[in-house]
Amino acid sequence: MREITFEQAATEAIQEEFRRNPRTVHLSTDLAAELQREFGADRIRVTPIAENSFVGASIGLAGSGFRTVSNLRMATFGFVALDQMMNHAAKITYMFGGQAKFPILYRMTVGAGYSGAAEHSISPYAMYMNVPGLKIILPTTPYDVKGLLKTALRENNPVVSFEPFLLGGMKGPVPEEEYLVPFGEAFIRREGKDVTVVALARMVYEALAAAEDLDKEGISLEVIDPRSLVPLDRRTILESVAKTGRLVVVDEACQTCGAAAEVIALATSDKAVFHRLKSAPARVCGLDIPIPFSPPMEKFAIPDKAKIIAAVKAAVAR
Amino acid sequence: MDLAKQTLIDLYTTMLTIRRFEERVVQEVYAGKVPGFVHSYIGEEAIATGVCAHLKREDRIVSHHRGHGHCIAKGADMKRMMAEIYGKKTGYCKGKGGSMHIADFSIGMLGADGIVGAGLPIATGAATAAQLEGKGNVAAVFFGDGACNEGEFHECLNLASIWKLPLLFVCENNGYGVNTPAEYAMGAKDITRMPEAYHIRNRSINGNDVELVYEAAGEAVSELRKGGGPYFLECRTYRWHKHFLSQTLEDLRPREEIESWKKQCPVAAFERRLLDRKVLTHSEAESINQRILAQVEEAHAFALESPNPQPQDALEDVYST
Numbered sequence: 273m274r275e276i277t278f279e280q281a282a283t284e285a286i287q288e289e290f291r292r293n294p295r296t297v298h299l300s301t302d303l304a305a306e307l308q309r310e311f312g313a314d315r316i317r318v319t320p321i322a323e324n325s326f327v328g329a330s331i332g333l334a335g336s337g338f339r340t341v342s343n344l345r346m347a348t349f350g351f352v353a354l355d356q357m358m359n360h361a362a363k364i365t366y367m368f369g370g371q372a373k374f375p376i377l378y379r380m381t382v383g384a385g386y387s388g389a390a391e392h393s394i395s396p397y398a399m400y401m402n403v404p405g406l407k408i409i410l411p412t413t414p415y416d417v418k419g420l421l422k423t424a425l426r427e428n429n430p431v432v433s434f435e436p437f438l439l440g441g442m443k444g445p446v447p448e449e450e451y452l453v454p455f456g457e458a459f460i461r462r463e464g465k466d467v468t469v470v471a472l473a474r475m476v477y478e479a480l481a482a483a484e485d486l487d488k489e490g491i492s493l494e495v496i497d498p499r500s501l502v503p504l505d506r507r508t509i510l511e512s513v514a515k516t517g518r519l520v521v522v523d524e525a526c527q528t529c530g531a532a533a534e535v536i537a538l539a540t541s542d543k544a545v546f547h548r549l550k551s552a553p554a555r556v557c558g559l560d561i562p563i564p565f566s567p568p569m570e571k572f573a574i575p576d577k578a579k580i581i582a583a584v585k586a587a588v589a590r
Numbered sequence: 591m592d593l594a595k596q597t598l599i600d601l602y603t604t605m606l607t608i609r610r611f612e613e614r615v616v617q618e619v620y621a622g623k624v625p626g627f628v629h630s631y632i633g634e635e636a637i638a639t640g641v642c643a644h645l646k647r648e649d650r651i652v653s654h655h656r657g658h659g660h661c662i663a664k665g666a667d668m669k670r671m672m673a674e675i676y677g678k679k680t681g682y683c684k685g686k687g688g689s690m691h692i693a694d695f696s697i698g699m700l701g702a703d704g705i706v707g708a709g710l711p712i713a714t715g716a717a718t719a720a721q722l723e724g725k726g727n728v729a730a731v732f733f734g735d736g737a738c739n740e741g742e743f744h745e746c747l748n749l750a751s752i753w754k755l756p757l758l759f760v761c762e763n764n765g766y767g768v769n770t771p772a773e774y775a776m777g778a779k780d781i782t783r784m785p786e787a788y789h790i791r792n793r794s795i796n797g798n799d800v801e802l803v804y805e806a807a808g809e810a811v812s813e814l815r816k817g818g819g820p821y822f823l824e825c826r827t828y829r830w831h832k833h834f835l836s837q838t839l840e841d842l843r844p845r846e847e848i849e850s851w852k853k854q855c856p857v858a859a860f861e862r863r864l865l866d867r868k869v870l871t872h873s874e875a876e877s878i879n880q881r882i883l884a885q886v887e888e889a890h891a892f893a894l895e896s897p898n899p900q901p902q903d904a905l906e907d908v909y910s911t
Contacts, residue, residue: 297718314722315722317753320752322745322749325711325746325748326711328714329715330715332650332700332712335650336715336716359703360708365909366908367701368686368687368691369907370684370907371693371695371696407909
């Protein structure tokens, strides 16, 4: 199969869906040149750096029968437009009694690990999970980003796609023929029997590397990539934890009130799963500090293979 | 200006309908019968009336927390409005929005948003949609003087200007954000200097004169339909009631100021003019009034007779299918 980058796969998803549906508009502060060449400047619009205006405009477009992609570039810029996303996009389907649909795709990158310092290195998906009305996807491969974005562009709800910054140039197999990746279906990236590791975003790769190493020591990890956080594939996670009896959740977002806490609560509040637990579920998360700039400090602040291995060993040692 | 008799009567009827609807709502709120916050449009009726008279069903509007007048002027059903205000299942939003959030997408009323200034980006999107559709339709957004100090206001003036959007900005300058005077809060002092800075055509008018609003909005909308880019109307007006209807919220505006604006009542002034010009007779005016009172009564009865939502109805509509 051919291999393309994560970012190319994302662009292909938009191209395919924009060809299918002419009532689609792309808004971004940076010129999406490839898209504009094909679809023209009316539909592929460059906006001023004024996030509230174009994030909100996507709501008005959606309420007027268009589908919109608003590319915010980085999650940190999303904060500028939180009122529009959280107070309006998320709520108005409900607040107006379901009389209108708001099909909007908000894209933004997340994650640390490239000396972007505190403002540009953040993974705020848990904040968005706390706002009902949004769907949240977390693609980690070129294959998934294409399939998930295509699904998002057929959704009738606002979707926020959090895409790991460091994976943008990553290459992977993507079929030529059309396919979709549904929301709410986790992918078991590696099957195993001793410990369930639910890994989010780029941490999927750290978890897979940890699994490789631990396999040599006779510890078998089952690595689950949820791919979407809202809806969350509870069943796949619960079945895995019921099988292994051990759960480690890895996320580079800060630990407090994070998605990892939600996954652990999910497992421990399920009676059947709770009784099968052989050790206390553990979190391997970003420290509760703003991400520092200098590499030694940054590396210290976020999870990696070694920290995952330590947490897994603690879980199996009991 | 020499408007057709029917146009004048229609303007009068719409204004009086808003007035009578709002009077009934005020009465019910102060009788403790309506849940939540209600922001009365009394005093500002000429603006929604004069602007919406030029809008077709396909033209879209975005409103704000003081939105009942915009709904009525755009053609919303008073029964479903009143039911929504009462939180009933038959309301426009099935009781999920209330007074502050009435919407009717089927008539191009894209909803009222309760965050000051937040409707502006949404309307900017609706105007972008109209531009893409290329059928000469327009969008109009209503907002107050308070919104003009929000960042979103400036972002949207800018975006509408550079994209030449068919967007009518309708600033209902009632002089206050809750109790804070615009005179204090607004560095620009003259609102139209702001659209002017973004090269947006603009006018400032007496928003209590419905003929003037009608004339100015007519010129603006016809410019928008020609594709000439956005237009900004500042309509100077005043709200008669407190920011929202409340027994406890203080009204810090000078008593004599409130009284002097009540003397400039947009509805009474227009009625006098129509009687003087013999467009209307006293008995015709009274028969219009009686018809409206009956419609308001019918809307109120509908709301009262309508069922409450079931508690578990709260679980529906979080997501569209």
